[in-house]
Amino acid sequence: MGRNPCFSNDGLNKGAWTTMEDKILSSYIQAHGEGKWRDIPKLAGLKRCGKSCRMRWLKYLKPGIKRGNISQDEEDLIVRMHDLLGNKWSLIAGRLPGRTDNEIKNYWNTRLGKKAKQSVHSPPPPPLSSKGKSALGSPLSTNGYQGLPSSGPAANKVVQPQLAGRTRETKLDAATPATSNLDTDVNRDFWVGPSTPIGSICEILGDSEASTIHHGITHDVQQNQSWDLDAFNFGNGADGRFHEDGGEKGNYLEDLDIDSLTFLFDSDLWTCP
DNA sequence: AATGGAAACAACCGCAGATGG
DNA sequence: CCCATCTGCGGTTGTTTCCAT
Known part of the structure; x- marks a missing residue:
């Protein structure tokens, strides 16, 4: 896991992007697609590092971004x-x-x-650092944010049974069929522990989705497991937010093949208060 | 009109997981 | 299994704009 010395490269432009740079990047990506960020500056003729190009595209230039x-x-x-x-x-x-x-x-x-x-x-709640420095290292912490460890090393030792060892893409695939419209390029790990209040989940996700998710949590809590809601495509990734025709996808479970989640439905205990 | 501080925004940077050779 | 590389996330910093004095 070496570091990418992207920003230490000399001779590269830094600071605000110019209109011309934006145009070059946009047209290149529209012509050749995303990915291979490190190669894009060279191929597109930009004096930027790949990381900077990626950030500029995903956060500002990509169609569908609201400002x-x-x-x-x-x-x-x-x-x-x-x-x-x-x-x-x-x-x-x-x-x-x-x-x-x-x-x-x-x-x-x-x-x-x-x-x-x-x-x-x-x-x-204390901030959830990506560096695993938060006090939420345990999914069972009692600070009121139970079960939301960071994505750091400690968090990743909490492994859900069905999805253990899978990649981001395949984790999602475990809950979504190959024919799903859901974008697979998501990294939306959302850890909910056994003590996360169902009311909080319901409030944000809506009753049916929350109930489903909480049921999954409970199912695994009974087996001393934790849940990675990535499997539900919780937080539909920015990349998968829009259909090709520009229409917005259903963000939530409506794009899921519920049949693939049937292993969660062996009880109907969980309904929102 | 000048200026200094606050607010807002854009971008940089480091870390870490995923992946493939 | 090890290592290099790619990718993504989140904290931080730098710059610009706004506003009060």
Whole structure:
């Protein structure tokens, strides 16, 4: 797992992207598709590193990206998602079509975070660091954010039985048939532990989805397991948000083949309060 | 009109998981 | 199994814009 020394390369442009650079990148990707980010600068003739190209495309240039004017509904959702998930920006962004993790993160840091501080009714959850430094290392932690470990090493020692050892793509495939419209290029790991309140899940996901998910959790809790809701495509990845005709996909379970989830339905105990 | 601080936004950077040779 | 590389996430920093004085 070596580091990618992308930004240390000399001779590359840094800072704000110019209109010309944007045009070059957009036309190149539209002609050749995404991927091979490291090669794109060379092939497209950009003096940028691949990482920078990827970021520029995914967060700003890609068709379907909405900019600015975050609505009240979106703001409410961000707040509730953050209450539940912490700083899982990509996951939160997955529930907001057209929004990027970076935009939501900035929005939170500059506006909502301050509001939250000002109106503290209960201690906010600690941030969920991707570096595994959070206190949420255990899925059974008792800090009010039970079962939401970071994606760091500790988190990944919590392995769900059906999906253990699978890649991101194949993890998703485990719950989605090959014919599914769901995009497989997602990385929306969402860890919910056995103590995550069903009410919180219902509030955000809606009753049916939450019930399904919570049932899955419970099923595995009985076996001392944890759940990775990636298998449900929780937080439909930005890449898979739109149909080719530009229409928005159903974000949630409607695109799933429910038959593939039947192993979850061996009980109907879980309904939202 | 000038200026300094705050807010907002864009981009950089480091880390870590996934993957393939 | 090991290692190099690719990809993605999230924290942080730099820059620009806005606004009050």
